Amino acid sequence: MATNYATVTWDQLHRDARTLASALMARGEFKGIVAVTRGGLIPAAIIARELDCRLVESISVISYAGESAQDQRVPQVVKAPVAAGDGEGFLVIDDLVDSGETAKVVRDVLPKAHFACLYAKPNGKPHTDQYVMEVAQDTWVLFPWDTAPLFVPPLARNLG
Ligand SMILES: O=P(O)(O)OC[C@H]1O[C@H](OP(=O)(O)OP(=O)(O)O)[C@H](O)[C@@H]1O
Numbered sequence: 780m781a782t783n784y785a786t787v788t789w790d791q792l793h794r795d796a797r798t799l800a801s802a803l804m805a806r807g808e809f810k811g812i813v814a815v816t817r818g819g820l821i822p823a824a825i826i827a828r829e830l831d832c833r834l835v836e837s838i839s840v841i842s843y844a845g846e847s848a849q850d851q852r853v854p855q856v857v858k859a860p861v862a863a864g865d866g867e868g869f870l871v872i873d874d875l876v877d878s879g880e881t882a883k884v885v886r887d888v889l890p891k892a893h894f895a896c897l898y899a900k901p902n903g904k905p906h907t908d909q910y911v912m913e914v915a916q917d918t919w920v921l922f923p924w925d926t927a928p929l930f931v932p933p934l935a936r937n938l939g
Pocket residue numbers: 815816817818819840841842843844851873874875876877878879880881882903
């Protein structure tokens with residue numbers, strides 16, 4: 780299990796995706812964007828809007844069966860990004876790189892694409908071309924779609 784959790788709110792995610800879009804502007808126009816499902820779908824939508832890019836393809840990869848690093852499986856591509864060819868001129872977007880295993884598989888399919896993500900853990904960093912923020916390896920990122928607001932009892936009630 781991860782020792783720590785980092786909660787990302789919708790506002791934070793939107794801000795970080797816009798920050799990534801702003802940095803990506805320097806690379807000129809992309810022919811299209813490939814979202815790595817499912818985590819890359821919402822970041823890719825925000826970035827496509829900011830870059831005014833209408834061609835959005837997806838690659839569907841399954842890597843984790845649960846909510847911790849222990850639930851990692853060998854990544855399986857269950858839908859190919861046919862419209863992106865070998866990735867030339869395309870931008871690939873995922874929410875994060877952790878071990879980097881998903882990114883490696885995606886890069887095998889799209890070797891000429893530019894790979895970018897919002898968050899990167901140290902082991903994943905060598906497998907992404909660009910990211911917004913580094914997160915410690917022992918931290919599990921909780922995305923807004925993973926969480927819900929919950930009632931928390933006042934501290935005073937926990938004393939007994
Ligand atoms: O660098 P790695 O160790 O491979 O981990 C990163 C990948 O894991 C998560 O996807 P997941 O397989 O959980 O599927 P999901 O995007 O559908 O939630 C995340 O969205 C990345 O794609």
